[in-house]
Amino acid sequence: MNDDTVTVMSALPVVLLLTSLVPALLIFALREKQTVLRTTLNLAGAIAKVVLVIVLIPRVVAGEELRAEFTWIPGLDIVFVTDTFSLFFVALSAGLWLATTIYAVGYLEGSPNRSRFFGFFSLCVTATVGIALAGNLLTFLIFFELLTLVTYPLVAHRGTRAALRGARIYLAYTLGGGVALLLGVAWLTLEVGPVEFRAGGIPEVAEFAARDPLTATVIGAVLLLGVGVKAALFPLHGWLPIAMVAPAPVSALLHAVAVVKAGAFGIIRIVEDVFGLALFAELGMLQALAVVASVTIVYGSVRALAQDDLKKRLAYSTVSQVSYIALGAALLSPIATAGAIVHMVNQGFMKITLFFCAGLFAEELKLSKVSQLAGVGRRMPVTSAAFTIAALGMIGLPPFAGFISKWALGLGGLDAGQPWVIAVLLTSTVLNAAYFLPIIATIWTSPRSESEGSDEGTFPAPARRSGWEAPASLLLPAVATALFVILFGVAAGWDYSPWVLAQIVGEGAWP
Amino acid sequence: MSAAALVLVPVFLPLAVGALSAVLPRRAAATLTVIAAVATLMVAVLLGIAVLDAGPVRLEVAGWAPPVGILLAADGLSVVMIGLSAIAVLAATLVAAADDHFAGGHAFWPLVGAAAAAVNGVFVARDVFTAFVLLELLTIASVALVALGGTRSAAAALRYLFVAVTGSLFFLLAVALTYGHTGTVDLARAAERADDTVIVGAIIALTVVGMAAKTALFPLHSWLPVAHPAAPAAVSALLSALVIKASIVILWRIVEYFGPLTDLAAPLATAVGVAGAAAVLWGGVLALRRDRLKSIIAYSTVAQVGYMVLLVPLVFTASDPQVAWIGGILITLAHGVAKVAMFLAAGALATAAGTSRLDGLEGTISRMPWTVAAIGLAGVSLAGLPPTLGFVGKWMLVQASLDAGAWWWLALLLGGGLLTFAYTARMLRATFNPPGDFSGARELTRPARTVAIVPLALAALSVVLGLIPWLLIEVLSAAPMGGGA
Amino acid sequence: MTTLQLFMYAGAFILVLGVAATLLVRDLIRRLIALNVASGGVMLLLLALADRGDGEPDPVPQALVLTGIVVMAAVTGIAIVLARRVEQLDDDLEEVEQ
């Protein structure tokens, strides 16, 4: 937190929530056929949120902090604040929500139960923004659990046996995590009173930890366990590949913004804004977190190698990539902290692009396996290009966004005196390459074998008047997010680039 | 009219309306019952304001002070429970007025009036014998209401009657001991004069057994999953949401007044807690294994009763008993609101689908999304998940358990919620349908609009109260439990 | 032993007897009788306690017992109605089976 931070009571944080909550409730009430109105509401909410965020960024960067609070029970409030970190996450969600909404409108065109889908879709973003804006642990907990509940109908949306099974497993994992989180939050609140996030750690928590380090460690571990499920830390990651049954836009949102990112965000909040890095390191938990994150990074990558199902491969890739954030948060170095924070955005844009593309392949050509993608680059060049950009970014090649993350994390590892981090990053990069490069190669070069796929051996030509390779509402979001993947890498030095903002956010943790 | 006289309205208004309803045509009876429920709700608000202003509202009936006369008093607990009863009755009668299937016959109206009067009376009673008579009135009304479920419900109703009346006799024995030991049946006066550990322990033990039978606390629960589903839907809703609360409140009151007087209270409280824990697990597991909506919801009640009594051991061990009291009361309130919503919504689904079997509900989520949403939201509240009232209660009980270092109760509170949501999710899953598998396959009978709105409104109420629970907590703290009335 | 004690213990005995029978007996009408026996036991206990002094007995418990008796009669009445319904249904089912 900057010393010159000014806290202003304001309704704006609530308005930020309402921009998706109100559309959600209105959409629920719509009839199935009111497509235009529904799309309008969706887009209006999404655009309003983006505009609000853009307006707020300069103010918050300049040291203004907006705050709204409500009495919940006597002595314990529901608090929303826009500190730099929360706004950073809100910006990520708002941007990707807009892209995903456009994509989803096109993706679900003509399918049943769309009012239900978009209602919960908006609620999902509301919950994510609530998590971002939460000013204390209680508020964080409320929205964290809300997120679990509102994503359930999205995962189960199709109603098939597999969808219901995926939703059930998802629920079992995340509610289990919620139990741990509730325990941790309630316990810490009992010990130190309302736990308001504070960059660099809360003094009361530090005092408490000095008094009773064992209990503090247990509470910290329980809290991490609670958020670790959503962040898909090994061995709590089991739900993620199974939840792939959800429609593509949901997977995109789950992996890039909402669920796993909420978990990652929670890890950073708890480590840096509740306990503080120094205290966490003192309690010995920082090292433990680093080890778990490293194991998850390598494990996820290894498992991804073996998947032929494209979405499954991407899912294991998420398991691995999200743990970069946890790893960065677990290193005692300002540059690693910034690396963790910037990777939230970078991974978000890269992964959402990949899922958009996977959805495009599946929708347009009914391709869902890696082995079926041979030669698809010629039929869908734009989609394939977007996929390639995001995949290269994932591997960590310059000038794409992913490079910034890996570079910052590597430097941070050295800075923190933990050079083994470089080894983890290198291993992961090699594995990333090993499971992404073959896909890229297949898409662009492999001639399509006669024995598979359609009878003619070539993909059917697009059957739309525009002559585009896919519907515009699906294609454009993918292209846009892919461009951002390049932009975030190339323009990392710009005043408001994610990397610069991440450094500002990270500074707070290092008073 | 002084504020004190307000205490009588929740008792006599429904009673008079109930008596009138017996001889009035259905429309008039329904209208009057709904009006009475609204009026009761307003009186609850007024009483709440009075309690916030000046603490408990006391009324010496007929102008005779205890020990000769009867004292009624409304404290925070009374106020919020009367509010719950008004809301539950309002919801159930609105639905029953819209669709006769939910009522089961004309006698529904007078009997609901009697039941409402009896539970409200229990909430304000501070005289153990008056409480006994009120319990009997409630038993008579509830048993007859169950029997409205058709010929086959008679056996369930009779079984319920035997258990309930046996429970009452245990309580009457406790009343006799109270009188024998202290020479009065006024709670406060009896608590002042009681000085024999063994006798007071016996009074508590007898009340616990009697009320456990009437509330269906494990292991005396087996009548409930038979009786509640046998009744018409609006009756099931009232039985689960409201009727069992009367015996819970009596148990609480006895613990409140007599608990501090005897060393035997702590072991008894632990026994109650153990029974509650077993109820949570047993009810939850069985709810998971039933395949009819009403049966699942009834077992859910068995499980939830476990949470409602969990405050009993906690008030003896937590450093601030008020937190445990308020948490337990809020969980009970949340259960009431959610259970009415759930039973009414289940009734609507069953009516529409023509069956209450889970495997016959496929596709209802698309046709009746609001009704399914009501079940879902109600389940969220029962499971104690945010942002509902159930979460507030659970939060406070978790705080109290942590404070008391009561790890067993803590594990139960945390794990029980998962079980609750598991059977809720099971109900929800049954309503989904694979795409294309449903178009015109089976026409659903669409229920009346009210039938769809009421459960959802109640579910929404759980959320609203979950986000702004402080008002309830203020009212509950205005007259702390154990502070005397 | 005093008369008070005699009556009290007798009341307790009858109560326990009645409750035990209510729980164990299967025949509905006999269960109902057992329940009434049990309630008689409690009434005996209460009335014995009312008459502890040397002077006039306390009218309050007597009034309570009076109330209790009326309540029990009402309960019994509705229980008989239900028992008839149950057994009628059983009979009908038997007829159908035959």
Added chain:
Amino acid sequence: MTVIAFSDVDVLDMLVVAAVAVTAILAIAIPRRVGATIAFLVFGLLLALLWARVAAPDVAIAEAALGGGVAGALLVDALHRRQPAQPNRDRRRAVAITAVGAALGAVTFAALATVLSRLTAEPADLGPLALEAVERSGVSHPITAVLLNFRNLDTLLEIAVVVFAAVGAAALSRDRIRTVTDPGPVRRVIAVIIVPALVLLAAWLLVAGTSEPGGAFQAGAVLGAALIIAHLCGVRPARAAGGRALVLVVAGLLAFILLGGIGLAATGTWLALDLSWAFAAILAIETLLTVSIGVALAMLFLAAGSRDDAAAADRAADAPALGGAP
């Protein structure tokens, strides 16, 4: 009225208590319904005798009237219905269950007796306080004062219990209450002699209740018995249809609640009676309550004992125990 308490136990008391205990055991142990019911009837009468021994004549009358009525209804039921065959339970198992039940019962009794033995013999001060207040109640009989003034809330609720039991019973057996269209000679005689006698008795109990043992409950119970007998004997006014009878039933309850309102208006306290009109109010309300209770009990037990057709009712009318007039 005084009874020897806290002296050595009277032999008569011992005998009556022993008889009560024995009949209680018989009532629960006899496997046939008829036998069990008769034992229960005797049990009730012996209890009434005991009530007189503990100086509770009001309770004795009520017990005799109501207990007799209940037992009578049970007896009618037992006589005219086939007792369903008990599922063949393994004899050994039955013995085992009984043994376990007896053992648990013994333990419970021992525990209860221990608790009871701790009750002190000091008289409570409630009695003197209540008796002292009787002067200000408007009636001179203490129990009536308690029931209709000090604790009239309990009484009101108790009426409600009876009223709603009748409402429930009527709903559950709506089409089943049948009247006797062609009463035989025996029943004509009963109708002419017994019914008016019972009605008169009820009236006397009601009026006397303000100063002596008696009152609305006892009177109501007797009136109920009269109505049942009249009904079974085919007396026309007793054939009131469910709806009209219900009006009579709820009228008493509503009047009682109304009295509460009047109390509120007149004295500022709900259900409070001003001494100047307390006696009149109590008598008026008792009259209405007597009718309410009488009709309600009649409905309840007619509903309970009805289902069978005229042939069964024939026999029922000749069953002397019905109504159990004192």
